[in-house]
Amino acid sequence: MKLLKYGLEFIKIVIFILAFCVIFVQLTYLYRGDIGNVRRNMCGFYAEEEDSLDVVILGTSTTFSSYMPFEAWNEYGYTSYNMCTNVLFMETMKYYVRELQKTQHPKVLVIDISPFIYGHRADMFREDSSKLRYNTDGMSVSLNRFALVNEIIPKGESAEYYFDLLFYHNNEPDVSFMYNKKFNQRKGYANLPIQVTFDESQYIDSIIVADPEECVKQELLELLEELKSYDGDILFIEQPAFYTEETRYQAGCALYVQKTIQSYGYNFLNMAEYREEMEIDPRVDYSLDYLHFNANSAQKITHFLGNYLVTNYDIPDHRGDLKYDEQWTNEYLTWTNMLNEHIWETNTQAEQILMAETN
């Protein structure tokens, strides 16, 4: 009898704790902010139907500004998503790989090496918590997220990252982020305006392998080790960067990363080598810097990468398949409206730049 009483009390406590945890997690999703509008990329990824993506592109802002999943759908008929965040740290990448495997098993996992070129890591941004939050706050509450916080946040400050409702409790709740899922109409793409222009003569020809910082080497090796247990095709890519004298070291680092990756037997597509083939105009096709792109160049890169993927991998064409109508065929129309707007804006901006150059 006594045992039964204790058992019942124990069950009551368990129910209480479970109820508390479930509510805590759900409220966390509603109260979390969307710093820099990047959380919606990850939430959009979670909102995708399970095992519905043929290609997942893992990367940072260089990735989500250069690849348009809906364009790839329209041209090649495969489904894809940019699993990206602003200022993705090198340390974060392995956790994102683990996280994506929970719901998706894409035919090809494409990994952008830009975080290694920039050398972005948590300790560079200790004073700028928004950058840290870009990396942690898109993720659902999970052991992966806990492990990421444990790795990138100093011990004394981690409580508000582990349990971020404590940090965001003053926000207004947004019910559209229920379950940390919110359908993303751009499938992770984000448009960036032109902010830099280059002259073709600035491009450097001979790039020699550089010796990156130890942490870059270490993080790269950790990611490559992590990927050994990944079941599926992996393609590493380097964006069609425009390297100048100023970024010679970064170009050398990219080469180092490429060689290391290839030594592990992974495919590597260096799009910087195909920059001219893609017809990327250095005067009007870049955005924030040598590695970010606007809508015009993103279209070109998407077509190039899409073509490479369907040529080299066994990726099915789902166009005409009723199963994909709701999320892809129908939504494509909404996308084209957005894209046209972006293209118009970019073209207007480009025309002004070219006109100023002529004058």
Place this chain on the structure above:
Amino acid sequence: MLFNSYQFLIFLPIVLLIYYILPRKIKYIWLLITSYYFYMCWNPEYSLLLLASTVVTYLGGLSIEKEISIKWKKIILAIVLIVNFGILFVFKYGNFAIHIVERLIHALGFTIKPVTLDILLPVGISFYIFQAIGYLIDVYRGKIKAEHNFAKYALFVSFFPQLVAGPIERSGHLLSQIEELGEKRLWSYEKILKGFVLATWGFFLKVVIADRISPLVDAVFETYTEHKLVVLCIGAVAFSIQIYCDFFGYSAIAIGVSKMMGIELMENFDTPYFSMSIKEFWNRWHISLSSWFRDYLYIPLGGNRCSKWKNYRNLLITFLLSGLWHGAAFHYVAWGMIHGIYLVLEKMFAGIGEKCVKLFNVNTKCASWRLFRYSTTFGLVTVAWIFFRAESIHDAIAYIWQMHYVAGAYSDLQSFLNEFFVITKDKLIIVISLQLLFIVDILRRTTKMTVDEFWYEQNYVFKMLSLILLLFLIILWGAYGGGYDAAQFIYFQF
């Protein structure tokens, strides 16, 4: 370490878990270690003061017990009291005393170089010294036996839940429980649950109400010269609520945490704002301190078993010292004196009041009469709080004087509220939280049960839902995290 800090939220479960696991015989040693750790988190050096007060009163207690001669007992008591009050005087009142002397010298026409003692006020010094002194007097009076186990006595003085802001425990009550720790299991499932609920309620009072109201109070008191009657009244009433929730919140956390270990601390607040007189207010507000002053000062002075005028004198002395206990500044003394005067006047006019009631045949059993009495007591207490909160007596008087500006009070209120509550959510949080506080206090008053006892009597579903709701109100509405400092409990400074 503050109760409302992440550090404490990690510290407490670890302390409790190990406490439950450890053999009974050594539980008190664990509590002693954790209590000193708790105190040293604030300032390790000042734990020496705590230790010094403990050693002196411990040895004093033993010596008094052994000594047969009354004369020597008195001498020992006097020495220990001088040492303890000496520590208190130097660390708490040193600069205040120097300031008074300087002003006196200046008034006499001399000029001297200003001197300031470069010392930090040790957290909770008034609390633990009073607790230790209470023990010593009890031993002297033969009410209790001296504690021979130093570690147990040291735990009595330093028990972490009540170390820095009370309740000021009586030796007979707390020491006996520390004694029992080694003999039987004091904690139980019921006590853990009740303690948890009480502590949670305390967090709600502190983090949601007191800390949310605090900026409003600060805003009014810092700019009182710019405001008129209504805003000033709101500021004063808000402070009454703030200090109640702040201090009651701390006490509830302390009592709750202690209860989770199976140790019962004395109640410190019993719906004080539902008092029909100032006398009743003091039976319900900071009970552990007011009863300390009653037992160790007011009664030894003669209490009310003496002439009318001596009784008035005793009241004034007690409350003057009570004011001084709260802080080394004249406005605290004024606050104490005001309460002393209230009580004297209450006693003086008690007969006249009763006669008037009879003469006009006033129904004293109805709710409207009670409401009237509650309101007048609350009003008087609130006026006194102005002296407590203001920076100086001059500021307090100026604040009250400013209240005579009535014209334009409404537009002043509108502009203040618009300026202060930029976010509507803040206003809503305060209003709803105060309603909840009001309901809980009414229940406390009508059922005569504490929050945790009332909660424990309910059905499981109600208990679960209400506790979850309370926890999430704290998490979502609490003033903490980004944009807030972990506001200290007001009573820490005493």
